[in-house]
Amino acid sequence: MENIIKAERLKKNYSSFNAVNGISFAVKKGEIFGLLGPNGAGKTTTIRMLTGILKPTEGEVHIGKYNIQKESMEARQIMGIVPEMADAYIDLSAIRNLLLTGELYGIEKEKSIKKAENLLKMFHLYEKRNQKVKTFSKGMKQRLILAMALMNDADILFLDEPTSGLDVESVRLIRDLIRKFNQEGVTIFLTTHNIKEADLLCDRVAIMNYGKIMAIDRPEMLKSVIKKTSSVEVAFKNLVEEKVFNFKEIIEVKKMGDKFQLYGNKMEDIILFLINHSQKTNNEIISLKILEPSLEDIFVKLTQKNENF
Numbered sequence: 001m002e003n004i005i006k007a008e009r010l011k012k013n014y015s016s017f018n019a020v021n022g023i024s025f026a027v028k029k030g031e032i033f034g035l036l037g038p039n040g041a042g043k044t045t046t047i048r049m050l051t052g053i054l055k056p057t058e059g060e061v062h063i064g065k066y067n068i069q070k071e072s073m074e075a076r077q078i079m080g081i082v083p084e085m086a087d088a089y090i091d092l093s094a095i096r097n098l099l100l101t102g103e104l105y106g107i108e109k110e111k112s113i114k115k116a117e118n119l120l121k122m123f124h125l126y127e128k129r130n131q132k133v134k135t136f137s138k139g140m141k142q143r144l145i146l147a148m149a150l151m152n153d154a155d156i157l158f159l160d161e162p163t164s165g166l167d168v169e170s171v172r173l174i175r176d177l178i179r180k181f182n183q184e185g186v187t188i189f190l191t192t193h194n195i196k197e198a199d200l201l202c203d204r205v206a207i208m209n210y211g212k213i214m215a216i217d218r219p220e221m222l223k224s225v226i227k228k229t230s231s232v233e234v235a236f237k238n239l240v241e242e243k244v245f246n247f248k249e250i251i252e253v254k255k256m257g258d259k260f261q262l263y264g265n266k267m268e269d270i271i272l273f274l275i276n277h278s279q280k281t282n283n284e285i286i287s288l289k290i291l292e293p294s295l296e297d298i299f300v301k302l303t304q305k306n307e308n309f
């Protein structure tokens, strides 16, 4: 498949601070592509450069055949954008907001009304279409903003943290609709700090931290990194020393207050080892938890990996 988004050596400095540090990647037509990273990673800065809202310090962006800097008007015609801090006009009704967006895109009135009503139904807002947006919950507002971005039949949808901080129902509906529009041929570029979201939605994910892309891969490949960073947290009744954990399957030991966090690949073996130790020394295990690796664990892992090469 052809590339529909192409970023080359993109860089953004805010005075002397380097928010995005020379990243390159391409998104294929029809993909759901996620930019995954913690707060401050540079995701919003990146998406704002991709959509032509922010001028890069260096580098280039192509949207389809258009250079976003030089041909932003043409490029905008095929893009729908949901910014991080997006807002609708709160003193207008939901349908007025959509029709206004339609006007902005120069869509003919009849067509605009049909389109708006259709989107309101899809986003479960039809019953509330004549209500002022200021009465809407955060989830309802975000659904409306997404609907607004879809008024012009975009080929590519840019979503900056589309489900962050929303209620469970809105999150589910938004994810379902992202998939649905993607199936109908819309390329999706989204940012998220939520690894589960990236896993659930994306064909490919770029992991970003400190303004750099650490890895680009399919979620399943990222998960194989996760597996390698599984850990067990254990606390014994009588305090033990770190050297107790001298066992071939334990790769790393971290002391966390009165507990220890043990990293390794074979959790079952590590747990058996701990139970054995407990019985042998007559020292009761008072807590034992298998910890899901955090996003941070993966970043640490990936950063280490990069440094080693």
Ligand SMILES: Nc1ncnc2c1ncn2[C@@H]1O[C@H](COP(=O)(O)OP(=O)(O)O)[C@@H](O)[C@H]1O
Residues within 6 Å of the ligand: 014, 017, 019, 037, 038, 039, 040, 041, 042, 043, 044, 045, 046
């Ligand atoms: N307008 C700005 N001026 C100065 N620093 C900024 C500005 N916008 C963002 N930053 C900084 O750039 C870094 C990346 O920010 P951002 O792109 O918003 O990250 P993310 O969306 O991943 O949370 C952060 O350290 C942030 O504080």
Ligand SMILES: [Mg+2]
Residues within 6 Å of the ligand: 043, 044, 045, 084, 161
């Ligand atoms: Mg952001």
